Amino acid sequence: xxxxxxxxxxxxxxxxxxxxxxxxxxxxxxxxxxxxxxxxxxxxxxxxxxxxxxxxxxxxxxxxxxxxxxxxxxxxxxxxxxxxxxxxxxxxxxxxxxxxxxxxxxxxxxxxxxxxxxxxxxxxxxxxxxxxxxxxxxxxxxxxxxxxxxxx
Amino acid sequence: xxxxxxxxxxxxxxxxxxxxxxxxxxxxxxxxxxxxxxxxxxxxxxxxxxxxxxxxxxxxxxxxxxxxxxxxxxxxxxxxxxxxxxxxxxxxxxxxxxxxxxxxxxxxxxxxxxxxxxxxxxxxxxxxxxxxxxxxxxxxxxxxxxxxxxxxxxxxxxxxxxxxxxxxxxxxxxxxxxxxxxxxxxxxxxxxxxxxxxxxxxxx
Numbered sequence: 001x002x003x004x005x006x007x008x009x010x011x012x013x014x015x016x017x018x019x020x021x022x023x024x025x026x027x028x029x030x031x032x033x034x035x036x037x038x039x040x041x042x043x044x045x046x047x048x049x050x051x052x053x054x055x056x057x058x059x060x061x062x063x064x065x066x067x068x069x070x071x072x073x074x075x076x077x078x079x080x081x082x083x084x085x086x087x088x089x090x091x092x093x094x095x096x097x098x099x100x101x102x103x104x105x106x107x108x109x110x111x112x113x114x115x116x117x118x119x120x121x122x123x124x125x126x127x128x129x130x131x132x133x134x135x136x137x138x139x140x141x142x143x144x145x146x147x148x149x150x151x152x
Numbered sequence: 153x154x155x156x157x158x159x160x161x162x163x164x165x166x167x168x169x170x171x172x173x174x175x176x177x178x179x180x181x182x183x184x185x186x187x188x189x190x191x192x193x194x195x196x197x198x199x200x201x202x203x204x205x206x207x208x209x210x211x212x213x214x215x216x217x218x219x220x221x222x223x224x225x226x227x228x229x230x231x232x233x234x235x236x237x238x239x240x241x242x243x244x245x246x247x248x249x250x251x252x253x254x255x256x257x258x259x260x261x262x263x264x265x266x267x268x269x270x271x272x273x274x275x276x277x278x279x280x281x282x283x284x285x286x287x288x289x290x291x292x293x294x295x296x297x298x299x300x301x302x303x304x305x306x307x308x309x310x311x312x313x314x315x316x317x318x319x320x321x322x323x324x325x326x327x328x329x330x331x332x333x334x335x336x337x338x339x340x341x342x343x344x345x346x347x348x349x350x351x352x353x354x355x356x
Contacts, residue, residue: 098310123266
């Protein structure tokens with residue numbers, strides 16, 4: 001007999017100082033998660049508008065995915081990335097920036113970022129990241145994914 | 153179908169562009185691997201053609217960086233040597249012979265664009281916010297406070313296009329790339345010109 005698997009709500013943290021960008025991301029993530037054939041569909045969102053609130057929210061929620069703006073009013077997203085990965089090494093972090101420099105891209109990769117989006121956001125960029133997220137969780141060791149899959 | 157052609161030989165890039173555009177491809181060029189990575193992360197090209205030996209960042213390093221960051225669109229290597237790097241979808245032998253190139257390119261298709269969902273309420277709220285930013289920019293230009301001025305320009309560049317103001321993003325990008333080379337005594341004039349162009353954009 002096949003056991004039905006229920007996917008636990010995944011936590012997504014959106015870090016951007018501009019409220020409109022966070023709203024736009026949230027709307028489009030919701031739309032794409034429900035429309036596209038993705039394995040992980042259930043989610044809950046948390047938001048932060050600066051580095052200090054991002055760090056606090058991250059520590060409390062330990063999200064599976066983070067969209068992290070590099071240019072924050074009170075600090076750099078690159079520094080936050082290191083702190084996030086120390087706390088939760090398998091967290092899928094998408095760096096977001098208005099401009100990409102070779103140095104920023106290299107630092108992001110070296111610090112464990114999974115992806116990098118140069119703003120403005122487009123549907124293609126967001127969808128590409130979600131597909132990557134699906135593949136990423138498929139490759140993780142079973143014990144890392146199991147907490148996400150709860151038997152009813 | 154759009155292509156990014158990453159090649160440091162400007163003449164070769166020009167020749168490729170002419171030939172490819174004749175066959176209906178829209179071609180963008182990058183003069184080294186660094187620019188190619190930046191472009192690939194900024195725009196979703198249907199296909200990238202990447203030279204291997206390039207200054208600043210070579211084609212192998214560039215494709216490795218892109219693949220590490222989950223870039224899953226096709227990237228073709230162009231080289232006179234054998235290329236074993238697994239990040240490439242295909243290898244084209246140099247010198248490029250157009251009929252062969254055309255045949256190989258025909259394997260790849262344009263990838264349909266995914267439309268960004270933008271509720272009218274959010275779009276209108278952002279556009280009202282943009283109007284406020286223009287007003288702030290007016291004051292900052294008057295004060296010649298260029299640090300704060302360019303911080304707002306940077307914000308507009310990164311966000312306006314997502315809220316139906318692609319022209320504003322493009323104007324901001326243009327201003328940012330020119331800014332350092334504009335002599336101090338001409339900055340105010342250029343800033344005012346930028347603002348006039350932004351305000352002329354018809355907000356929906």
